[in-house]
Amino acid sequence: MNKLPTIKEIAKRLNVSVSTVSRALRDHPSIGLVTTMRVQKVAKEIGYEVNRSAIHFKERKTYSIGVVLPSLSEPFFSAALTGVEDAAEANNYNVIIGQSLENFEREKRIVENMKDHRVDGILVSLTKETSTYDHFDNLKKYNIPVVFFDRVPNKRDINFVSCNLHSGMLQAISKLVSMGHKRIGLINGPAKLAATRQRLQIYASCLKENQLVLEQDIIVSTDLSKAGNLKAIHKLIALDESPTAVIVFNDYVLLDCIAAVKAAGLKVNSDISFVSFANLPIWEYMDSLPLASIEQFAYRQSSMAAEFLFKLINNAAIPGATELPPLQHIIDSEMVLYHSAK
Amino acid sequence: MNKLPTIKEIAKRLNVSVSTVSRALRDHPSIGLVTTMRVQKVAKEIGYEVNRSAIHFKERKTYSIGVVLPSLSEPFFSAALTGVEDAAEANNYNVIIGQSLENFEREKRIVENMKDHRVDGILVSLTKETSTYDHFDNLKKYNIPVVFFDRVPNKRDINFVSCNLHSGMLQAISKLVSMGHKRIGLINGPAKLAATRQRLQIYASCLKENQLVLEQDIIVSTDLSKAGNLKAIHKLIALDESPTAVIVFNDYVLLDCIAAVKAAGLKVNSDISFVSFANLPIWEYMDSLPLASIEQFAYRQSSMAAEFLFKLINNAAIPGATELPPLQHIIDSEMVLYHSAK
DNA sequence: GCATTTTACGCAAACGGTTGCGTGAAAATT
DNA sequence: AATTTTCACGCAACCGTTTGCGTAAAATGC
Structure with a gap:
């Protein structure tokens, strides 16, 4: 020693x-x-x-930020983390990580722990379960700013960066319409998810913008289990008049749908086309591709959220500064075509 | 304020x-x-x-450990991180993350940065490029213990946990032999990688243990690019007497191989069987499965490495303690069958 | 050559908590 | 009743660095 x-x-x-x-x-x-x-x-x-510890102590800063997100096994979030890391490095900060694993209690524990360690700020992408935000509001007491990204609370006066699914969805549905599709179905997620409600709303408005009518029979939902996914797609292909294209909640659901469709003897992209929300970077290896994915820009979202956070941190550091208004930004999603070449 | x-x-x-x-x-x-x-x-x-900062300062501890690993986009490493997080939580520590992105200079920067922030210890899985270890040796001066896992330095007197590929490979090759395979090829990685040399050596010894002779013509290598992967598999299937089974460097290579084999009109698992080293959890969605994967237990490796690290940290904290001998453990890999059911 | 400004540095407090040692008063012992 | 022990608490140093303020000495001005 x-x-x-x-x-x-x-x-x-x-x-x-x-x-x-x-x-x-x-x-x-x-x-x-x-x-x-x-x-x-x-x-x-x-x-x-x-000895930075001495300085940190004196300055009441730790020069580290926390980032709490659902799971790094999802490519979306590991890309997001890289965005945070890069922004942190540029600001001479380091990054404390916490995976909530979609578990609300764990999310609370992580936030609590980060608070105890006096991080200078926290970036959050919420658990699917999270619907109360006391554990974040609580951070105000400690002057720890919070910026949410992607999975953000349904609440005003918060700092956040999120992605507007409308633009990507509109591109996709317009593309489908231009290809002649008239019945475009939707496999949505569980009703309790905010994302589900949002997708439905956007789906509806995009149909309208293409002069298509909303038909309830081609809107189904899944609980995101494999069985649920299969049930949903089967419901659609069993219809007398099946949709010729389907918007799918996410890539995981889509994988099951593609398998089911093939098993039923249908051909992907000719009998039925899919559009999904991008979270898997593996399509290049698959035999059957969706027509397109809707890209949500993990890296951009998270690095912008990190910029917001540093803005808040730095603003709090200057003595007489007035509090910043909520920092909010919504990034447009974009459609990415896969199948166009074939 | x-x-x-x-x-x-x-x-x-x-x-x-x-x-x-x-x-x-x-x-x-x-x-x-x-x-x-x-x-x-x-x-x-x-x-x-x-105010923990005050205590940290006084105790000269930060109660945080750093973990530096290549990329969290690889499921292997995101699983590993979860292992670290769980161990850290149990020990009331938090985790500072750094992705080296297979970049040696970035690895050095991360380690330097973690040192500056006076983490109490560091867990490392090396970059593919890393072949010098000065940036880790340097940490001794600061009494920051280091434990390596999975991708470990080729060096004695270090703390590490790694995975022995031999056991899994032996199971796989024995299985193949029992199924009648006699010509079992190998698609190895780039020569400069330590993993490549190791795989070759183990491959050779497993063949020997099954009374098979090593044949140079069915050992090929890839630079891990898509083109390289395709070239490698084509080389094998173009042989007069192609191997009936192939051990593949990793799952990413395998994805290309499977595509190539199909394109060539061969059937996976009947014309040619594959065994790979597990790093992708996506096989359940694929049309063609490898016969088996060799599981390397990311979570177990990393959580054991974390335990080692805490042992070192805690030992250093007790005043007259003698230095611990190098903590080392090698976990046996295991073969996981995929195709057995069909 | 004296007053004034400038230069170059030291003193000491502060950040928040921990801990070895000292001490007065109460309690226990003889 | 005198002595010893125990109890309950305060004092002050310490961790490493920063910073406002004070001050001798040197430089400048007249």
Whole structure:
């Protein structure tokens, strides 16, 4: 346990005060040139490095931000994390990670833990289960700013970056219509999810914008289990007049749908076309591709959220600063075509 | 910027000294019961919480560990991270993340940054590029222990947990032999990778243990690019006497191989069988499965590595403790059959 | 040559909590 | 009743660095 050299050590060697050393190391103008040089020379010799813990303590900052998100096994979130990391590095921050694993209690524990460790700010993408936000509101007391991204609370006056699914969906549905599709179904998620309600609403408006009528029989939902997914797609292909195209809740659901459709003897992209919400980067390896995916820009969302967070952190650091208004941004999604070549 | 309550605040209110408050809050026996109660009551009333930064500073600990790994977009590493998180939570630590993205310079920067932030220890899975370890040796000076997992340095006297591929490979090759395969090829990685040399060696010994001879013509390699992967598999299927089974470097390579084999009109698992090293959890959705994968237990490796790290950290904390010998463990890989049912 | 400004540095407090040691008063022992 | 022990608490240093303020000495002005 050999101690690391401190500024005291340098002071002792040079017979100057610690304050002089401290200033000399930071090139403070009120320290003479020769002294400054001598201090810096000795500092280098004995391998001095500032003890950030001391500074953090003094400044009441830790120079680390927390990011809590559902699961890094989802490519969307691991891409998002990279966005956070890059922004953090640019701001000389480091990143404390917490995976909520879609578990509300775990999310609460993680936030609590991050608060205890006095992170300077927190980025969050919510659990599917999360519908109360007390554990975040609570952070105000500690002056810990929070920015949400992608999975954001249904609430005003919060800082967030999210993705507008409408633009991508409109592109997709317009594309389908231009290809002659008239019955475009929807396999939605569980009713309790905010994402589900949102998708339905956007789906409806996109149909309208293409002069198509909303037909309830081609709107089904899945609980996101494999069985649920299969049930949903079967319901659609069993109809007298099946939809020729289907918007699917996400790529995982789509994988099951494609398998089911094939098993039923139908051909993907000729008998039935799919559009999904992109979260898997594996389509290039698959035999059957969806027509398109709706890209939600994980990296852009998270890095912009991180920028917001640093803005809030830095603003709080300047003494008389007035509180910033809520920082909010919505990124347009985009359709990405896969099958166009064939 | 309203200040958080401190122990001074409590002391003032109760007209006792801060030391008494400090002790009362931790139920120190030398403080009278009534005083203790009064202190704790006031503490609760004003919502006091310890400032960990202060303690961290005093104890010269940050109660956070760093984990640096190639990329969380690989399911192997995101599973590994979950193992680290769970172990960290059990030990009241938090986890600072850094993705090296297979970039040596970035790995160095991350380690440097973690050192600056005085993490109590670091877990590492190396970049493919990494072949020098000075940036880790350097951490000794700061008493920051390091434990490697999965991708470990080729070096003695280090702490590590890794996975022995031999056991899984032996199971797989034995299985293939029992199914009648006699020519079992290998698509290996780039020569410069340590993993490549290791796989070749194990492949050779497993053949030997099954009384098969090593044939150079059915050992090919890929640079892991798509083109390289295709070239490798084509080389094998173009042989007069193609192998009936192939051990493949990893799942990404395998995806290309399967596509190529199909395109060539061959049937997977009848004309040619594959065994790969598991890193993708997506096989359940694929049309063509490999016969088996060799499971390397990301979660187990990383959580054991984390345990090692905490052992080292805690050992360093007790004053007269002698240094621990290198903590090392090798987990046996296992074959996981996919195709057995069909 | 004396008053004034500037230069270069030191002192000490502060950040929040922990802890070894000291001490007066109460309790126990003889 | 005198002595010893126990109890309950306070004092002060410490962790490493920053920073406002004070001040000798040097430089400048007249």
